[in-house]
Amino acid sequence: MAEIGFKKKKKIEGPKKLSIDVGDGAAIPSKEDVGLFTAWRVAFFGSIALIAYLVFIKRGAYIEIIQFVPDGILITFEVTVMSIGLALVIGLFTGLGRISKNPIINGIASLYVEVIRGIPLLVQLFYIYFALGRIIQMPPLPSAVLAMSVCYGAYMGEIFRAGIQAIPKGQTEAARSLGMTPAQSMYHVILPQAVKTILPPVGNEFVALLKDSSLVSILAVADLLRRGREYASQSFAYFETYTMVALVYLMITLFFSKLISIMEEKISAD
Amino acid sequence: MQTDGRRKMVEMKGVTKYFGALKALDNVSLDIYDGEKVVIIGPSGSGKSTLLRSINRLEEVNAGTIIVDGFNIYDQAVNINKVREEVGMVFQQFNVFPHKTVLENLTLAQTVVRKRSKTEALDVANKLLDKVGIREKSGVYPTKLSGGQQQRVAIARALAMQPKLMLFDEPTSALDPEMIGEVLEVMVKLAKEGMTMIVVTHEMGFAREVADRVIFMDYGVILEEGSPEHFFKNPTHERAQQFMRQIL
Numbered sequence: 001m002a003e004i005g006f007k008k009k010k011k012i013e014g015p016k017k018l019s020i021d022v023g024d025g026a027a028i029p030s031k032e033d034v035g036l037f038t039a040w041r042v043a044f045f046g047s048i049a050l051i052a053y054l055v056f057i058k059r060g061a062y063i064e065i066i067q068f069v070p071d072g073i074l075i076t077f078e079v080t081v082m083s084i085g086l087a088l089v090i091g092l093f094t095g096l097g098r099i100s101k102n103p104i105i106n107g108i109a110s111l112y113v114e115v116i117r118g119i120p121l122l123v124q125l126f127y128i129y130f131a132l133g134r135i136i137q138m139p140p141l142p143s144a145v146l147a148m149s150v151c152y153g154a155y156m157g158e159i160f161r162a163g164i165q166a167i168p169k170g171q172t173e174a175a176r177s178l179g180m181t182p183a184q185s186m187y188h189v190i191l192p193q194a195v196k197t198i199l200p201p202v203g204n205e206f207v208a209l210l211k212d213s214s215l216v217s218i219l220a221v222a223d224l225l226r227r228g229r230e231y232a233s234q235s236f237a238y239f240e241t242y243t244m245v246a247l248v249y250l251m252i253t254l255f256f257s258k259l260i261s262i263m264e265e266k267i268s269a270d
Numbered sequence: 271m272q273t274d275g276r277r278k279m280v281e282m283k284g285v286t287k288y289f290g291a292l293k294a295l296d297n298v299s300l301d302i303y304d305g306e307k308v309v310i311i312g313p314s315g316s317g318k319s320t321l322l323r324s325i326n327r328l329e330e331v332n333a334g335t336i337i338v339d340g341f342n343i344y345d346q347a348v349n350i351n352k353v354r355e356e357v358g359m360v361f362q363q364f365n366v367f368p369h370k371t372v373l374e375n376l377t378l379a380q381t382v383v384r385k386r387s388k389t390e391a392l393d394v395a396n397k398l399l400d401k402v403g404i405r406e407k408s409g410v411y412p413t414k415l416s417g418g419q420q421q422r423v424a425i426a427r428a429l430a431m432q433p434k435l436m437l438f439d440e441p442t443s444a445l446d447p448e449m450i451g452e453v454l455e456v457m458v459k460l461a462k463e464g465m466t467m468i469v470v471t472h473e474m475g476f477a478r479e480v481a482d483r484v485i486f487m488d489y490g491v492i493l494e495e496g497s498p499e500h501f502f503k504n505p506t507h508e509r510a511q512q513f514m515r516q517i518l
Binding site: 168174 | 328351352354355357359365366367369378383384424428431
């Protein structure tokens with residue numbers, strides 16, 4: 001599960017505090033990080049080359065697999081995009097709840113974050129699909145999306161909280177002194193500024209979620225991994241199948257990491 | 271609320287404020303009249319900023335009453351946002367909105383809070399940018415501006431709400447010396463137009479030029495009040511004498 005590497009910006013300048021920033025999304029390359037950049041290049045183009053080699057030169061099972069899994073890739077994207085969208089909404093409200101001065105709202109938001117972060121995602125998936133299934137029976141896909149977004153919403157909440165708190169207090173004071181309500185100052189002044197700091201860790205979460213979405217295959221959601229398993233169990237070509245599945249995941253993940261790092265650069269540029 | 275034919279803009283009675291164990295304001299009572307220009311001076315930590323910030327309730331006080339523009343701002347029935355619409359505030363750190371252009375800084379609250387139309391807000395904004403002398407920067411983001419220009423944007427932003435009272439919290443303290451003049455100039459102009467102003471500052475030249483009254487604070491108490499000349503010539507309180515020696 002992703003750990004959030006997000007540090008609050010210090011107002012007072014001074015020697016930087018030593019901190020280690022490790023996310024479990026694919027490492028997002030930055031321009032200065034020349035070593036990482038080449039590593040990204042090798043891995044990304046390597047995975048593409050290897051897929052091409054296996055499909056077009058080795059053929060055999062590989063060509064069958066690549067024809068078998070595309071609808072699974074689509075489901076993987078579907079789950080990822082829907083979950084991240086819902087997680088962002090949950091995260092926004094959780095983050096606002098966490099900074100709320102109302103003890104009840106604050107308590108609920110904090111409790112949610114603590115509880116969710118303490119339970120493995122796989123257990124949450126089982127819980128929502130099988131355990132809660134006795135009360136409300138939902139089809140696998142909505143269950144999966146719900147579980148993923150409830151889980152990632154907790155992490156997003158912490159990102160939103162940190163991003164909002166990183167905006168200097170004077171901004172809120174200026175907005176309020178002009179007669180804006182707390183909601184107006186949050187919407188017009190604080191959130192638009194917080195987006196800049198929030199976007200990089202959100203991108204990280206997106207990549208992490210993309211990978212974690214493979215867990216939903218356990219709920220009979222026909223995602224990339226599930227489709228691979230289906231093919232393997234009928235053809236017994238386990239080595240070929242999981243090699244292809246791993247390479248496809250790698251390629252997709254690295255592609256998005258790069259996309260996010262380009263977006264980040266664009267945002268910090270202006 | 272007529273006193274000597276003048277209307278009270280701010281009426282503070284027995285205002286006390288604690289920061290933890292520290293008493294920042296100690297039973298302060300103060301009346302500010304319509305059109306009056308009051309300069310508050312005092313050493314750092316004397317409570318002058320806290321006093322100013324309590325007037326629009328950016329600081330919640332622990333005891334006492336504060337009546338602004340006829341409204342008791344601690345009355346449950348009074349909407350503090352409505353009161354704040356009439357009370358402009360300028361901060362030491364400018365606090366301009368960095369994600370908005372200069373023009374948008376001036377139109378945001380007009381449209382959102384005052385519910386003015388876009389054209390009306392733009393009209394007000396452009397006039398004010400002319401007034402503070404930065405019309406040519408209207409499309410620029412504030413981070414590209416000097417401190418003095420940012421502070422002038424902040425003043426114009428507050429004025430765009432057409433407030434009845436302006437609060438200035440050390441508006442020139444964060445500025446490089448060569449930029450102090452351009453900001454004070456705007457403030458003097460505003461004072462001459464008759465705006466009610468409460469200014470926390472150490473700029474005694476400004477005080478001499480516009481202040482009707484100077485208030486000296488220390489230890490959360492108003493120790494002495496008088497005309498600017500009084501403070502230049504013969505402040506009576508020993509702490510005030512000491513302070514004046516240090517800043518002049």
